[in-house]
Amino acid sequence: MPARPPAVTRAKDGTVQIAGPFAGPASTRAVLDVAGAVLTWPVLDPTGLPAAEIHDVGQAQQWLWAVYGERVAAAVDAVASGAPEAAAAVASGAPEAAAGLMPAEQPTALAESAARLAFVHWAARWWPASHLDGIPALEPGALGLELAALTHECQQLLDEAGEVEGRELLEEHLPALAPLIRWRQSGAAPRRLDRVLRLIDDAADGLGLDGEALGRLRSALEQADGRVGTPLDLADLFVRQREFALAAGSAHPATGRVIARGSGTNDWCRYPPGFVDAAEDAVSWTVHALGAGRWIKVEVVAGGTAPVGGVRPAAEVSVERVNLAAEVHVDAGPPVRVPLARRDDVWTGRADLDIRASTTPSVEVGVLLPGFDPGPGADDRAAREAVRDLARRRLGEAAAPHDGEAAQSGPLLAEIVAAAVEEDF
Known part of the structure; x- marks a missing residue:
């Protein structure tokens, strides 16, 4: 018997919901803003x-x-007009569906492209790049161009704001075309790359964009795949910043004696991508005592990438002009905000604490970006580890041969590059 179409309901606030919201923290959901709605996939x-x-x-x-099929579209209209009984009959397809005469619609090409676009947005925001955990960052140029290509492919879904965002994405990442063109010419590229490059060419043509990079692209697309056929090392082709200095301790001797130390909470929701290494133990702290005084030093391993263009932050904030901060709770007391400054590949900061000389404090430390931080939530350590496992699994799949993969599926281009350079990470 065919699968039943998703349920269509109306919420108390008047919004119409299809399949209901997916539970779980933000880092486990791929979200896409479309015309008149928000779509969500569980990652x-x-x-x-x-x-x-x-x-x-x-x-x-x-x-x-075009995403759910005509039956669900009719059900949405019925629910919005206040006729839930009619909507239920339309959505279920009864009695025809029960008799096998009207099977539920399968995911369409647009639905599959939308899912991939949402996942690229997710990867740009939540990919757990970590030197400590051995998870390489995604190549930002390849990620940005695939995001621009998919935005163009899914333009039927978008409103005017989404279309403007697509143009900005394309213009921002055009300099990254050169290595992708060389990759295609090598004969060792996945079929997906050709699809992405042709979408970029089509989008640029529709927007009236021109220039040297697009001229080289159009010339390359007139040639057969792999015409040059030269050997290619992706690690050499894509210029990346991979030099990380691990924080093995304080750069200067500590003053006074250490009375407590530990690791803090590294909650990815509280800062933009790329600011902090995504490892669970990237945040460390030490409480020192000198005479009757007590102070804390916080160290955070910095991330190695900048946020990818097109990723909408949780709040409007200019992330280039502000620094991270640590939030310190001592013995479950009110938070102490510790400004952090970046030195090489470590964020560091210190602050005095009000602690009685005769006690050993209980300390909790988290890292955040003021103005971006949505506020502390539940400790989603298990979810973060599940995301790391997902990234490792996808990198393993990206390292496998993909010559015969379908153009609509397979790993992201940025994942293939990351897997190829993982040994040098």
Whole structure:
């Protein structure tokens, strides 16, 4: 018997929901803003079709049928108009579906492209790049161009803001075209690369963009794949910043005696991607005593990448002009904010603490970016480890041959590059 179409319901606030919201922390959900709605996929356990929260049914009708099929699109209209009984009958396909005469629609090409676009947005925000954990960062140019290509491919889903974002993405990442063109010419590139490059060419043509980089692209696309056929080392082709200095301790001798030390909480939700190494033990602290005085030193291993363009932060903040901070709680007391400054590949900071000389303090430390931080939530350590496992698994798959992969599937281009250079990471 075919699978039942997703449920269509109306929330108390008037929004129409398809399949209901997926649970779990933000780092485990791929989210895509589309015309009139927000689509969500679970990253750790993909389910095919996304959940949707529709706030403008009229706008959403431009893509609903192409993602979910005509039956679900009709159900959304029925629920929005206040006829849930009719919607239930339309969504279930009864009695025809029960008789096997009207099977539920399968994921469409647009749904598959949208899922990939949402995953690229997720990877740009949540990929757990970590020198300490041995998870290389994704090549930002390859990631940005695939994001631009998919944005163009999914333009039926987008409103005007999304279309503007697509143009900005393309213009920002055009300098990264050169290594992708050389990769295609080598004859060792996945089929997906050709699809991405042709989408970029089509998007640029539609936007009236031109220039040297696009001229080289159009010339290359006129040639057959792998015409040059020269050997290629992706580690040499993609210029990356991979030099990390691990913080093995304080750069200067500590003053006074150490009375407590430990690791802090590294909650990725509280700062943009690329600022901090994603390892669970990237945040460390030491409490020192000198006479009756007590002070804490916090060290945080810095990340090695900058945020990828097109990633919308949790709050509007200019991340270039502010520094990270540590939030310190002593004996469950009110937080002490410790400004952090970056020195080489370590964020460091210190602050005096009000601790009685006769006690050993209980200390909790987290790292955040003021103005970006949504506030501390539950400790999602298990979810973060699941995301690391996902990244390792995908890198393993990206390292395997992919000559015969379908153009619509397979690892991201940036994942293939990361897997290729992992030994040098």
